[in-house]
Amino acid sequence: MNDDSERAAPRRKDARRNKENLLDAAAAVFVTKGVEAPVRDIAAEAGVGLGTIYRHFPTRSDLIIAVYRHQVDACAEAGPALLASSATAHAALERWISLFVDFLVTKHGLAGVLQSDNSGFDTLHAYFLDRLVPVCTQLLDAAAAAGEIRSGVGAYELMRGVGNLCIGADSDPDYDPRRLVGVLIAGLRLRG
Amino acid sequence: MNDDSERAAPRRKDARRNKENLLDAAAAVFVTKGVEAPVRDIAAEAGVGLGTIYRHFPTRSDLIIAVYRHQVDACAEAGPALLASSATAHAALERWISLFVDFLVTKHGLAGVLQSDNSGFDTLHAYFLDRLVPVCTQLLDAAAAAGEIRSGVGAYELMRGVGNLCIGADSDPDYDPRRLVGVLIAGLRLRG
DNA sequence: GCAAAAACGGAACGTTGTTCCGTATCGTTT
DNA sequence: AAACGATACGGAACAACGTTCCGTTTTTGC
Incomplete structure (x- = not known):
């Protein structure tokens, strides 16, 4: 490359x-x-x-990527580590998503810009996806293989959804994306 | 007023x-x-x-509100009707949310603009909230009273989350907010 | 018809991201 | 150390946007 x-x-x-x-x-x-x-x-x-x-x-995206590259990479690398150290794959997924949410929520407006179709942020969007979707896939596959979660929800979709849920978290004290993300991940779990 | x-x-x-x-x-x-x-x-x-x-x-918001007012009102009015006609409160909630998602998803970019902090869309945001949060509260309360869902998630938070999940649904065929919203609502349900 | 009130059109302003190019600086080569 | 080409700099200039402003036109009530 x-x-x-x-x-x-x-x-x-x-x-x-x-x-x-x-x-x-x-x-x-x-x-x-x-x-x-x-x-x-x-x-x-x-x-x-x-x-x-x-x-x-x-482009602006390149600057943003450069600023956050290390943190995104750290998040990506935490995936396999969590999978190895957690009791269940679902727990690992939950913790990893929480890491991701923490990252997004502490950067004012980053989640918003990530999904913005204001052309020019495509690179940013792509970088996040390239780096994180494979990790998420791994966690999702592990949880699915263990029969802990429903199938049908892909890694891309999940990342995208979690990112979306984080939009506007700053500038609104009444909106706590963490709780909703928790509900979403809970919704993934199979009953029983 | x-x-x-x-x-x-x-x-x-x-x-x-x-x-x-x-x-x-x-x-x-x-x-x-x-x-x-x-x-x-x-x-x-x-x-x-x-x-x-x-x-x-x-302001732009006022124009958008004027264009969609009828549909938002229709959605609001569908709430009590669904509650009356559904088998369970949770089912009513599910159907109502689905109505809301259908509305958002068919209006290119509306969900995005709804959460945008680009000052100037505050009025729009407020209108949606004023109109829909009370209805959502009613559905949520009914489901909670029936012991069908977990407590702790407020109507505002839920509406906001569902709205967020719908962002960018157009212009990305690989992202289907309906499935994620389904997972989210499923996550609300109490086990057993 | 006629004046006053109401509404019109679009030039102009302020703010953005991005491009362009004349100028300044650096590093190498004599 | 002087000079020269390559490299990089600053900020004016452009285009697109939301919004404001005001001279002009249209409608209305008499």
Whole structure:
């Protein structure tokens, strides 16, 4: 793939420094103003021009991905570990989904942007899916093989649903996605 | 309330005609281009200037509400009827939610716009909630009273969750919110 | 008919994401 | 160390959007 070329550090020192500053600035702005903060705000925070942002990160999605890549990867890697350390596959699934929800809920607006069809976030959507759906599939398959859950719900659908449930969790203290996600996962379980 | 003043037909004949045209045009554009279609497109479709739209409907939300008001009201009114005609309260809840999902899913982008914090859709959000949460509460209470569902999930939360699950259902044939909503409602049911 | 009231159209504003290009800086080569 | 090409920079400029504003047109009541 082109991972290398995309992630490659710039040749020049100032460019490398700016890219770092940009990542830090973006992370800071995302925390205070949410993921949908204007690009100009991030540029200002980093003390950098607009052109610089777009050279390093061809689109907003790429910047968001770069900021959260480590956490998404960590979540993906936690899947197999949970499967190994949990009493049942369903418990592992439950814990892993909870990890995912915690991640989404603590990033203002990220869940919303994930499903947004505002073209330009496709890359972001795709990255999350590429990274997490395989893990979810593994957990789901394990639970299904153990006869713990109903079949018919795919990993993509589940991830998508959980992501959707997390939309708007910030900015509304009366809405707690964790409870609903809990109900959803409970609904997956077979009776008996 | 100010329902009367807001819904009052304009005094002048041309204004009344334009308001009608606008509603028809908006409905047509929403079907073809989705609820997020630019205001200018609706104005063009109605053969009307921008000012005219904003005089009749102070904000996009008001236009959307006006277009869907009847259907939302119909959904609200179906609640008590279903409760009377269904075998169990849980069945009534299930059918009513299904009605709501059908409504949302057939309006491109409506679910998305409902939760959008893009300020300006607050009115829309509020209208849906005002109209539907009481009905949902009634169904939920009935099911709880019959001991059919777990307590702890409020009507607001449930409506919000179901709405969220419907986001992005169009423009993605691989995502079927109905199945997930089914799982969610199943998760509400008490075992045994 | 005529004036006042009501409503109209669309230019203009503010905010966004993104592109473009003249200018500045860096790193290498003589 | 000077100079030159490659690299990167800043921010003006563009397009799309929601919304506001106001000079002009249409309707209505007399």
